[in-house]
Protein backbone atom coordinates (compact mmCIF):
# COMPACT_ATOMS: atom_id res chain seq x y z
CA UNK A 1 0.00 0.00 0.00
CA UNK A 2 1.03 3.58 -0.56
CA UNK A 3 -0.45 7.01 -0.22
CA UNK A 4 0.49 7.83 -3.83
CA UNK A 5 -0.66 5.56 -6.63
CA UNK A 6 -0.62 5.93 -10.41
CA UNK A 7 -2.80 3.60 -12.49
CA UNK A 8 -1.44 3.69 -16.03
CA UNK A 9 -3.02 2.94 -19.37
CA UNK A 10 -6.26 1.26 -18.29
CA UNK A 11 -9.73 1.76 -19.71
CA UNK A 12 -11.28 4.06 -17.14
CA UNK A 13 -15.02 3.43 -16.91
CA UNK A 14 -17.63 5.75 -15.43
CA UNK A 15 -21.39 5.31 -15.64
CA UNK A 16 -21.71 7.23 -18.92
CA UNK A 17 -18.26 7.26 -20.44
CA UNK A 18 -15.13 5.17 -20.87
CA UNK A 19 -11.70 5.96 -22.23
CA UNK A 20 -8.07 4.87 -21.99
CA UNK A 21 -6.36 7.20 -19.55
CA UNK A 22 -4.34 7.42 -16.31
CA UNK A 23 -5.58 7.88 -12.76
CA UNK A 24 -3.48 9.47 -10.04
CA UNK A 25 -4.32 9.03 -6.36
CA UNK A 26 -2.93 10.83 -3.34
CA UNK A 27 -3.98 10.56 0.33
CA UNK A 28 -7.16 8.67 -0.37
CA UNK A 29 -8.46 11.02 -3.07
CA UNK A 30 -8.40 10.83 -6.87
CA UNK A 31 -6.31 13.85 -7.82
CA UNK A 32 -6.18 13.57 -11.62
CA UNK A 33 -7.74 11.58 -14.45
CA UNK A 34 -5.87 12.34 -17.69
CA UNK A 35 -3.49 10.73 -20.17
CA UNK A 36 0.29 10.49 -19.70
CA UNK A 37 0.59 11.50 -16.06
CA UNK A 38 4.28 11.67 -15.04
CA UNK A 39 5.28 10.97 -11.44
CA UNK A 40 8.37 10.58 -9.22
CA UNK A 41 9.86 7.43 -7.63
CA UNK A 42 7.82 7.70 -4.45
CA UNK A 43 4.68 6.66 -6.34
CA UNK A 44 3.40 3.09 -6.69
CA UNK A 45 2.69 2.52 -10.39
CA UNK A 46 0.12 -0.06 -11.49
CA UNK A 47 0.05 -1.01 -15.17
CA UNK A 48 -3.59 -1.43 -16.20
CA UNK A 49 -3.04 -1.89 -19.94
CA UNK A 50 -5.83 -4.04 -21.36
CA UNK A 51 -7.78 -3.85 -18.12
CA UNK A 52 -10.78 -1.94 -16.81
CA UNK A 53 -10.34 0.68 -14.09
CA UNK A 54 -13.70 1.22 -12.39
CA UNK A 55 -15.25 2.70 -9.27
CA UNK A 56 -15.27 0.15 -6.44
CA UNK A 57 -18.56 -1.61 -6.01
CA UNK A 58 -21.12 -0.28 -3.54
CA UNK A 59 -23.37 -2.96 -2.05
CA UNK A 60 -26.62 -1.25 -1.02
CA UNK A 61 -27.89 -4.20 1.04
CA UNK A 62 -25.94 -6.19 3.65
CA UNK A 63 -26.39 -7.58 7.15
CA UNK A 64 -23.11 -7.84 9.07
CA UNK A 65 -23.00 -8.68 12.78
CA UNK A 66 -26.79 -8.88 12.79
CA UNK A 67 -28.76 -10.62 15.53
CA UNK A 68 -31.57 -12.42 13.74
CA UNK A 69 -33.81 -15.44 14.32
CA UNK A 70 -32.20 -16.27 17.65
CA UNK A 71 -28.61 -16.15 16.44
CA UNK A 72 -26.04 -13.76 14.92
CA UNK A 73 -24.56 -13.66 11.42
CA UNK A 74 -21.13 -15.27 11.27
CA UNK A 75 -19.66 -12.35 9.30
CA UNK A 76 -19.03 -9.25 11.36
CA UNK A 77 -18.07 -5.90 9.86
CA UNK A 78 -14.38 -6.84 9.55
CA UNK A 79 -14.78 -10.29 7.98
CA UNK A 80 -17.65 -9.24 5.72
CA UNK A 81 -15.78 -6.19 4.51
CA UNK A 82 -12.56 -8.13 3.93
CA UNK A 83 -14.58 -10.53 1.77
CA UNK A 84 -16.12 -7.55 -0.03
CA UNK A 85 -12.72 -6.02 -0.80
CA UNK A 86 -11.41 -9.33 -2.19
CA UNK A 87 -14.35 -9.19 -4.59
CA UNK A 88 -14.04 -5.55 -5.66
CA UNK A 89 -16.64 -3.94 -3.39
CA UNK A 90 -15.31 -0.94 -1.48
CA UNK A 91 -18.41 0.33 0.32
CA UNK A 92 -21.60 -1.18 1.67
CA UNK A 93 -24.77 0.07 3.32
CA UNK A 94 -25.86 -2.07 6.25
CA UNK A 95 -29.17 -2.08 8.12
CA UNK A 96 -29.14 -0.80 11.69
CA UNK A 97 -31.54 -2.93 13.75
CA UNK A 98 -33.13 -0.96 16.60
CA UNK A 99 -32.59 -2.24 20.16
CA UNK A 100 -35.96 -2.89 21.83
CA UNK A 101 -37.47 -0.57 19.22
CA UNK A 102 -35.06 2.27 20.02
CA UNK A 103 -33.40 3.76 16.93
CA UNK A 104 -30.75 5.67 18.89
CA UNK A 105 -29.78 2.59 20.92
CA UNK A 106 -29.61 0.62 17.67
CA UNK A 107 -27.43 3.28 16.08
CA UNK A 108 -25.03 3.23 19.05
CA UNK A 109 -24.82 -0.56 18.90
CA UNK A 110 -23.99 -0.47 15.17
CA UNK A 111 -21.38 2.26 15.67
CA UNK A 112 -19.66 -0.20 18.01
CA UNK A 113 -20.07 -3.18 15.69
CA UNK A 114 -18.52 -1.17 12.84
CA UNK A 115 -15.55 0.27 14.68
CA UNK A 116 -13.16 -2.39 13.29
CA UNK A 117 -14.20 -1.59 9.71
CA UNK A 118 -11.65 -1.93 6.92
CA UNK A 119 -13.75 -0.19 4.29
CA UNK A 120 -16.25 2.65 4.12
CA UNK A 121 -19.84 1.99 5.10
CA UNK A 122 -23.17 3.71 5.52
CA UNK A 123 -26.38 2.79 7.33
CA UNK A 124 -30.03 2.32 6.54
CA UNK A 125 -32.35 2.02 9.55
CA UNK A 126 -34.82 -0.84 9.90
CA UNK A 127 -38.11 0.12 11.53
CA UNK A 128 -39.14 -2.82 13.71
CA UNK A 129 -42.09 -1.26 15.50
CA UNK A 130 -43.96 2.04 15.25
CA UNK A 131 -44.88 4.63 17.86
CA UNK A 132 -44.45 8.35 18.60
CA UNK A 133 -40.91 7.86 19.95
CA UNK A 134 -39.82 6.06 16.79
CA UNK A 135 -41.35 8.82 14.65
CA UNK A 136 -39.39 11.42 16.65
CA UNK A 137 -36.15 9.46 16.51
CA UNK A 138 -36.37 9.09 12.73
CA UNK A 139 -35.83 12.81 12.42
CA UNK A 140 -32.75 12.69 14.69
CA UNK A 141 -31.31 9.88 12.56
CA UNK A 142 -31.72 11.97 9.40
CA UNK A 143 -30.64 15.34 10.78
CA UNK A 144 -27.81 14.24 13.08
CA UNK A 145 -26.72 10.70 12.24
CA UNK A 146 -26.36 10.61 8.46
CA UNK A 147 -29.13 8.09 7.75
CA UNK A 148 -31.40 8.87 4.80
CA UNK A 149 -33.32 5.62 4.35
CA UNK A 150 -35.71 3.52 6.45
CA UNK A 151 -36.81 -0.05 5.81
CA UNK A 152 -40.36 -1.13 6.63
CA UNK A 153 -41.40 -4.78 6.86
CA UNK A 154 -44.62 -6.00 5.25
CA UNK A 155 -43.61 -9.55 6.30
CA UNK A 156 -42.48 -11.26 9.55
CA UNK A 157 -45.93 -11.30 11.15
CA UNK A 158 -45.81 -11.09 14.92
CA UNK A 159 -42.37 -9.47 15.04
CA UNK A 160 -41.32 -6.90 12.42
CA UNK A 161 -44.44 -6.58 10.27
CA UNK A 162 -46.39 -3.32 10.40
CA UNK A 163 -49.95 -2.60 9.23
CA UNK A 164 -50.82 -0.52 6.17
CA UNK A 165 -51.92 2.26 8.50
CA UNK A 166 -48.48 2.46 10.05
CA UNK A 167 -46.75 1.95 6.72
CA UNK A 168 -48.55 5.09 5.50
CA UNK A 169 -47.47 6.94 8.65
CA UNK A 170 -43.89 5.84 8.01
CA UNK A 171 -44.03 6.92 4.36
CA UNK A 172 -45.34 10.37 5.29
CA UNK A 173 -42.68 10.73 7.96
CA UNK A 174 -39.92 9.80 5.49
CA UNK A 175 -41.27 12.29 2.98
CA UNK A 176 -41.33 15.11 5.54
CA UNK A 177 -37.56 15.08 5.85
CA UNK A 178 -36.44 13.73 2.52
CA UNK A 179 -35.61 10.19 3.59
CA UNK A 180 -36.14 7.24 1.29
CA UNK A 181 -38.74 4.65 2.30
CA UNK A 182 -37.70 1.06 1.64
CA UNK A 183 -39.93 -1.99 1.88
CA UNK A 184 -39.49 -5.71 2.39
CA UNK A 185 -42.47 -6.60 0.23
CA UNK A 186 -44.13 -9.91 1.07
CA UNK A 187 -47.65 -10.30 2.46
CA UNK A 188 -46.86 -11.37 6.04
CA UNK A 189 -50.37 -12.59 6.87
CA UNK A 190 -50.42 -14.82 3.81
CA UNK A 191 -46.87 -16.08 4.50
CA UNK A 192 -48.05 -17.08 7.98
CA UNK A 193 -50.97 -18.95 6.43
CA UNK A 194 -48.65 -20.57 3.85
CA UNK A 195 -46.30 -21.78 6.58
CA UNK A 196 -49.20 -23.32 8.52
CA UNK A 197 -50.30 -25.12 5.35
CA UNK A 198 -46.85 -26.62 4.84
CA UNK A 199 -46.55 -27.83 8.41
CA UNK A 200 -50.05 -29.36 8.24
CA UNK A 201 -48.99 -31.21 5.09
CA UNK A 202 -45.88 -32.49 6.88
CA UNK A 203 -43.52 -30.50 4.63
CA UNK A 204 -40.94 -29.39 7.19
CA UNK A 205 -37.77 -29.30 5.02
CA UNK A 206 -36.14 -26.29 3.32
CA UNK A 207 -38.34 -26.71 0.22
CA UNK A 208 -41.28 -25.82 2.50
CA UNK A 209 -39.74 -22.37 2.86
CA UNK A 210 -40.15 -21.62 -0.85
CA UNK A 211 -43.56 -23.33 -1.12
CA UNK A 212 -44.95 -21.37 1.83
CA UNK A 213 -44.28 -17.91 0.36
CA UNK A 214 -44.78 -18.02 -3.45
CA UNK A 215 -44.11 -15.11 -5.85
CA UNK A 216 -47.74 -13.94 -5.80
CA UNK A 217 -47.30 -12.84 -2.18
CA UNK A 218 -44.28 -10.75 -3.17
CA UNK A 219 -46.21 -9.34 -6.13
CA UNK A 220 -49.18 -8.41 -3.94
CA UNK A 221 -47.10 -6.61 -1.32
CA UNK A 222 -45.00 -4.85 -3.97
CA UNK A 223 -48.13 -3.62 -5.71
CA UNK A 224 -49.65 -2.46 -2.39
CA UNK A 225 -46.48 -0.64 -1.32
CA UNK A 226 -46.22 1.06 -4.71
CA UNK A 227 -49.85 2.21 -4.64
CA UNK A 228 -49.59 3.47 -1.06
CA UNK A 229 -46.40 5.34 -1.95
CA UNK A 230 -48.21 6.83 -4.93
CA UNK A 231 -51.16 7.82 -2.73
CA UNK A 232 -48.89 9.92 -0.49
CA UNK A 233 -46.54 10.87 -3.36
CA UNK A 234 -43.29 9.60 -1.90
CA UNK A 235 -40.36 7.86 -3.62
CA UNK A 236 -40.15 4.13 -2.86
CA UNK A 237 -37.23 1.67 -2.86
CA UNK A 238 -38.18 -2.01 -3.07
CA UNK A 239 -35.37 -4.15 -1.60
CA UNK A 240 -34.53 -7.67 -2.78
CA UNK A 241 -36.84 -7.94 -5.81
CA UNK A 242 -36.88 -11.72 -6.30
CA UNK A 243 -39.74 -12.43 -8.69
CA UNK A 244 -41.26 -11.55 -12.05
CA UNK A 245 -44.44 -10.72 -10.11
CA UNK A 246 -42.72 -7.95 -8.11
CA UNK A 247 -40.62 -6.75 -11.04
CA UNK A 248 -43.67 -6.30 -13.26
CA UNK A 249 -45.35 -4.11 -10.63
CA UNK A 250 -42.24 -1.93 -10.56
CA UNK A 251 -42.11 -1.80 -14.36
CA UNK A 252 -45.74 -0.67 -14.56
CA UNK A 253 -45.29 2.04 -11.91
CA UNK A 254 -42.11 3.40 -13.47
CA UNK A 255 -43.75 3.50 -16.87
CA UNK A 256 -46.46 5.71 -15.40
CA UNK A 257 -43.79 8.06 -14.08
CA UNK A 258 -43.83 7.00 -10.43
CA UNK A 259 -40.52 7.18 -8.56
CA UNK A 260 -39.92 3.55 -7.69
CA UNK A 261 -36.49 1.98 -7.38
CA UNK A 262 -36.13 -1.81 -7.67
CA UNK A 263 -33.14 -3.61 -6.20
CA UNK A 264 -32.60 -7.21 -7.28
CA UNK A 265 -29.96 -9.20 -5.39
CA UNK A 266 -27.31 -11.47 -6.87
CA UNK A 267 -28.90 -14.68 -5.59
CA UNK A 268 -32.18 -13.81 -7.32
CA UNK A 269 -30.41 -12.90 -10.57
CA UNK A 270 -28.16 -15.97 -10.74
CA UNK A 271 -29.68 -18.90 -8.86
CA UNK A 272 -32.94 -20.82 -9.04
CA UNK A 273 -34.80 -22.74 -6.35
CA UNK A 274 -33.51 -26.20 -7.30
CA UNK A 275 -30.99 -26.13 -4.44
CA UNK A 276 -33.82 -26.04 -1.91
CA UNK A 277 -34.74 -29.58 -2.96
CA UNK A 278 -31.23 -30.97 -2.36
CA UNK A 279 -31.54 -34.26 -0.45
CA UNK A 280 -28.96 -33.18 2.11
CA UNK A 281 -30.42 -30.75 4.68
CA UNK A 282 -27.37 -28.49 5.07
CA UNK A 283 -26.97 -28.11 1.30
CA UNK A 284 -30.63 -27.18 0.90
CA UNK A 285 -30.77 -24.92 3.97
CA UNK A 286 -27.92 -22.72 2.76
CA UNK A 287 -30.27 -21.36 0.05
CA UNK A 288 -32.97 -20.27 2.53
CA UNK A 289 -33.47 -16.52 2.40
CA UNK A 290 -36.53 -14.26 2.27
CA UNK A 291 -38.11 -13.61 -0.11
CA UNK A 292 -37.14 -17.07 -1.40
CA UNK A 293 -34.97 -17.79 -4.42
CA UNK A 294 -37.53 -18.51 -7.15
CA UNK A 295 -38.07 -21.18 -9.80
CA UNK A 296 -35.91 -21.02 -12.90
CA UNK A 297 -37.07 -18.24 -15.24
CA UNK A 298 -37.44 -15.53 -12.63
CA UNK A 299 -33.64 -15.09 -12.60
CA UNK A 300 -33.43 -14.53 -16.39
CA UNK A 301 -36.38 -12.14 -16.31
CA UNK A 302 -34.74 -10.11 -13.54
CA UNK A 303 -31.53 -9.96 -15.60
CA UNK A 304 -33.50 -8.64 -18.56
CA UNK A 305 -35.19 -6.05 -16.33
CA UNK A 306 -31.76 -4.95 -15.15
CA UNK A 307 -30.45 -4.54 -18.70
CA UNK A 308 -33.52 -2.57 -19.77
CA UNK A 309 -33.46 -0.25 -16.74
CA UNK A 310 -36.67 -1.47 -15.10
CA UNK A 311 -34.43 -2.36 -12.13
CA UNK A 312 -31.67 0.09 -11.24
CA UNK A 313 -29.00 -1.36 -8.96
CA UNK A 314 -27.88 -4.67 -7.50
CA UNK A 315 -27.41 -5.64 -3.86
CA UNK A 316 -26.66 -8.93 -2.14
CA UNK A 317 -28.59 -9.15 1.15
CA UNK A 318 -25.33 -10.75 2.37
CA UNK A 319 -26.45 -12.38 5.62
CA UNK A 320 -24.39 -15.44 6.48
CA UNK A 321 -25.07 -18.32 8.85
CA UNK A 322 -22.93 -21.43 9.22
CA UNK A 323 -24.14 -24.98 8.60
CA UNK A 324 -24.49 -25.37 12.37
CA UNK A 325 -26.67 -22.26 12.59
CA UNK A 326 -28.74 -23.34 9.58
CA UNK A 327 -29.27 -26.69 11.37
CA UNK A 328 -31.38 -24.95 14.02
CA UNK A 329 -34.16 -25.59 11.51
CA UNK A 330 -33.47 -29.27 10.84
CA UNK A 331 -37.01 -30.25 11.97
CA UNK A 332 -38.80 -27.08 10.86
CA UNK A 333 -37.89 -24.77 7.95
CA UNK A 334 -39.38 -21.83 9.89
CA UNK A 335 -36.38 -22.01 12.26
CA UNK A 336 -33.68 -21.95 9.57
CA UNK A 337 -31.92 -18.57 9.89
CA UNK A 338 -32.68 -16.70 6.65
CA UNK A 339 -29.78 -15.46 4.57
CA UNK A 340 -27.19 -16.17 1.88
CA UNK A 341 -23.67 -14.92 1.07
CA UNK A 342 -22.81 -12.63 -1.86
CA UNK A 343 -20.80 -9.57 -0.79
CA UNK A 344 -17.61 -11.12 -2.21
CA UNK A 345 -19.19 -12.63 -5.33
CA UNK A 346 -21.43 -9.80 -6.56
CA UNK A 347 -18.97 -7.94 -8.78
CA UNK A 348 -17.56 -11.09 -10.41
CA UNK A 349 -20.91 -12.77 -11.03
CA UNK A 350 -22.43 -9.61 -12.49
CA UNK A 351 -19.49 -9.00 -14.79
CA UNK A 352 -19.59 -12.56 -16.09
CA UNK A 353 -23.39 -12.85 -16.35
CA UNK A 354 -24.15 -9.39 -17.67
CA UNK A 355 -21.07 -7.88 -19.38
CA UNK A 356 -19.11 -10.92 -20.56
CA UNK A 357 -22.35 -12.33 -21.99
CA UNK A 358 -23.01 -9.07 -23.86
CA UNK A 359 -26.23 -8.10 -22.06
CA UNK A 360 -24.82 -4.78 -20.83
CA UNK A 361 -21.78 -2.58 -21.43
CA UNK A 362 -18.98 -1.85 -18.94
CA UNK A 363 -20.47 1.63 -18.39
CA UNK A 364 -23.85 0.04 -17.51
CA UNK A 365 -22.03 -2.29 -15.14
CA UNK A 366 -20.49 0.65 -13.30
CA UNK A 367 -23.91 2.30 -13.18
CA UNK A 368 -25.67 -0.62 -11.54
CA UNK A 369 -22.88 -1.83 -9.24
CA UNK A 370 -21.79 1.59 -7.96
CA UNK A 371 -22.93 4.90 -9.45
CA UNK A 372 -26.69 4.52 -9.15
CA UNK A 373 -26.35 3.48 -5.51
CA UNK A 374 -24.22 6.56 -4.80
CA UNK A 375 -26.82 8.80 -6.50
CA UNK A 376 -29.83 7.29 -4.75
CA UNK A 377 -28.23 7.58 -1.32
CA UNK A 378 -26.87 11.04 -2.12
CA UNK A 379 -23.12 10.48 -1.89
CA UNK A 380 -22.30 10.96 -5.59
CA UNK A 381 -19.73 11.97 -6.87
CA UNK A 382 -17.70 11.42 -3.71
CA UNK A 383 -18.53 7.74 -4.31
CA UNK A 384 -19.47 5.93 -7.51
CA UNK A 385 -17.13 7.77 -9.90
CA UNK A 386 -13.55 8.00 -11.07
CA UNK A 387 -13.28 11.76 -11.17
CA UNK A 388 -10.78 14.22 -9.72
CA UNK A 389 -11.95 14.87 -6.17
CA UNK A 390 -13.75 11.55 -5.67
CA UNK A 391 -12.69 9.07 -2.96
CA UNK A 392 -10.02 6.68 -4.23
CA UNK A 393 -12.17 3.53 -4.19
CA UNK A 394 -11.07 1.82 -7.38
CA UNK A 395 -10.87 -1.65 -8.87
CA UNK A 396 -8.80 -3.01 -11.72
CA UNK A 397 -10.56 -5.85 -13.52
CA UNK A 398 -8.85 -8.09 -16.06
CA UNK A 399 -11.50 -9.22 -18.59
CA UNK A 400 -9.25 -12.05 -19.82
CA UNK A 401 -8.60 -13.57 -16.43
CA UNK A 402 -11.05 -15.90 -14.73
CA UNK A 403 -12.51 -16.52 -11.30
CA UNK A 404 -13.75 -19.60 -9.51
CA UNK A 405 -15.92 -19.55 -6.41
CA UNK A 406 -15.54 -22.00 -3.54
CA UNK A 407 -15.99 -21.94 0.23
CA UNK A 408 -12.47 -23.40 0.48
CA UNK A 409 -10.88 -20.14 -0.61
CA UNK A 410 -13.47 -17.40 -0.12
CA UNK A 411 -12.86 -14.74 2.55
CA UNK A 412 -16.19 -14.79 4.34
CA UNK A 413 -16.30 -16.78 7.60
CA UNK A 414 -19.23 -18.87 6.45
CA UNK A 415 -18.42 -22.56 5.78
CA UNK A 416 -20.60 -22.85 2.67
CA UNK A 417 -21.16 -20.81 -0.48
CA UNK A 418 -24.39 -20.68 -2.48
CA UNK A 419 -22.28 -20.14 -5.64
CA UNK A 420 -19.99 -23.12 -4.91
CA UNK A 421 -18.13 -24.26 -8.04
CA UNK A 422 -19.20 -21.38 -10.27
CA UNK A 423 -16.57 -20.11 -12.69
CA UNK A 424 -16.50 -17.14 -14.97
CA UNK A 425 -14.49 -14.58 -16.87
CA UNK A 426 -13.31 -11.20 -15.58
CA UNK A 427 -11.33 -11.03 -12.37
CA UNK A 428 -10.80 -8.19 -9.92
CA UNK A 429 -7.01 -8.13 -9.66
CA UNK A 430 -6.56 -4.99 -7.58
CA UNK A 431 -8.83 -3.24 -5.11
CA UNK A 432 -7.96 0.21 -3.82
CA UNK A 433 -10.05 1.43 -0.87
CA UNK A 434 -9.59 4.87 0.62
CA UNK A 435 -6.39 5.23 -1.41
CA UNK A 436 -4.82 1.99 -0.08
CA UNK A 437 -4.11 -1.10 -2.12
CA UNK A 438 -6.04 -3.67 -0.08
CA UNK A 439 -6.23 -6.55 -2.59
CA UNK A 440 -3.43 -7.50 -4.98
CA UNK A 441 -1.92 -10.83 -6.16
CA UNK A 442 -4.78 -12.64 -4.41
CA UNK A 443 -3.64 -11.21 -1.09
CA UNK A 444 -5.65 -9.05 1.30
CA UNK A 445 -3.89 -6.22 3.14
CA UNK A 446 -6.72 -4.85 5.23
CA UNK A 447 -6.40 -2.50 8.18
CA UNK A 448 -9.03 -2.73 10.94
CA UNK A 449 -10.33 0.74 11.77
CA UNK A 450 -9.40 2.24 8.39
CA UNK A 451 -13.00 2.26 7.13
CA UNK A 452 -14.95 5.48 7.53
CA UNK A 453 -18.62 6.02 8.28
CA UNK A 454 -20.16 7.81 5.31
CA UNK A 455 -23.01 10.11 6.27
CA UNK A 456 -25.77 10.20 3.68
CA UNK A 457 -27.69 13.48 3.41
CA UNK A 458 -31.47 13.59 2.79
CA UNK A 459 -33.30 14.76 -0.36
CA UNK A 460 -31.59 12.78 -3.10
CA UNK A 461 -32.54 13.43 -6.74
CA UNK A 462 -35.61 11.26 -6.19
CA UNK A 463 -37.24 14.11 -4.26
CA UNK A 464 -36.87 16.74 -7.00
CA UNK A 465 -40.24 18.29 -7.84
CA UNK A 466 -42.21 16.38 -5.18
CA UNK A 467 -43.58 19.57 -3.64
CA UNK A 468 -44.65 20.87 -7.03
CA UNK A 469 -46.55 17.66 -7.69
CA UNK A 470 -48.29 17.96 -4.31
CA UNK A 471 -49.26 21.57 -5.06
CA UNK A 472 -50.63 20.54 -8.44
CA UNK A 473 -52.68 17.78 -6.81
CA UNK A 474 -54.11 20.22 -4.27
CA UNK A 475 -55.02 22.76 -6.91
CA UNK A 476 -56.73 20.04 -8.96
CA UNK A 477 -59.00 19.45 -5.95
CA UNK A 478 -60.03 23.11 -6.02
CA UNK A 479 -61.55 22.90 -9.48
CA UNK A 480 -64.77 20.97 -8.63
CA UNK A 481 -65.31 23.23 -5.60
CA UNK A 482 -65.20 26.33 -7.81
CA UNK A 483 -67.59 24.84 -10.31
CA UNK A 484 -70.07 24.08 -7.54
CA UNK A 485 -69.76 27.63 -6.21
CA UNK A 486 -70.31 29.16 -9.63
CA UNK A 487 -73.74 27.58 -10.04
CA UNK A 488 -75.11 29.07 -6.84
Ligand code: DUC
Pocket residue numbers: 063184288289290291317319338339340
Ligand atom coordinates in the same frame (compact mmCIF):
# COMPACT_ATOMS: atom_id res chain seq x y z
N1 DUC B 1 -34.05 -11.73 4.45
C1 DUC B 1 -33.03 -12.54 4.65
O1 DUC B 1 -32.91 -13.55 3.96
N2 DUC B 1 -32.13 -12.25 5.61
C2 DUC B 1 -32.17 -11.08 6.36
C3 DUC B 1 -33.43 -10.34 6.34
C4 DUC B 1 -34.31 -10.65 5.20
O2 DUC B 1 -35.28 -9.97 4.96
Ligand code: ZN
Pocket residue numbers: 017019
Ligand atom coordinates in the same frame (compact mmCIF):
# COMPACT_ATOMS: atom_id res chain seq x y z
ZN1 ZN C 1 -13.45 11.66 -21.95
Ligand code: ZN
Pocket residue numbers: 184239240290291
Ligand atom coordinates in the same frame (compact mmCIF):
# COMPACT_ATOMS: atom_id res chain seq x y z
ZN1 ZN D 1 -35.82 -8.04 3.79
Ligand code: ZN
Pocket residue numbers: 061062063317
Ligand atom coordinates in the same frame (compact mmCIF):
# COMPACT_ATOMS: atom_id res chain seq x y z
ZN1 ZN E 1 -31.88 -7.79 3.92
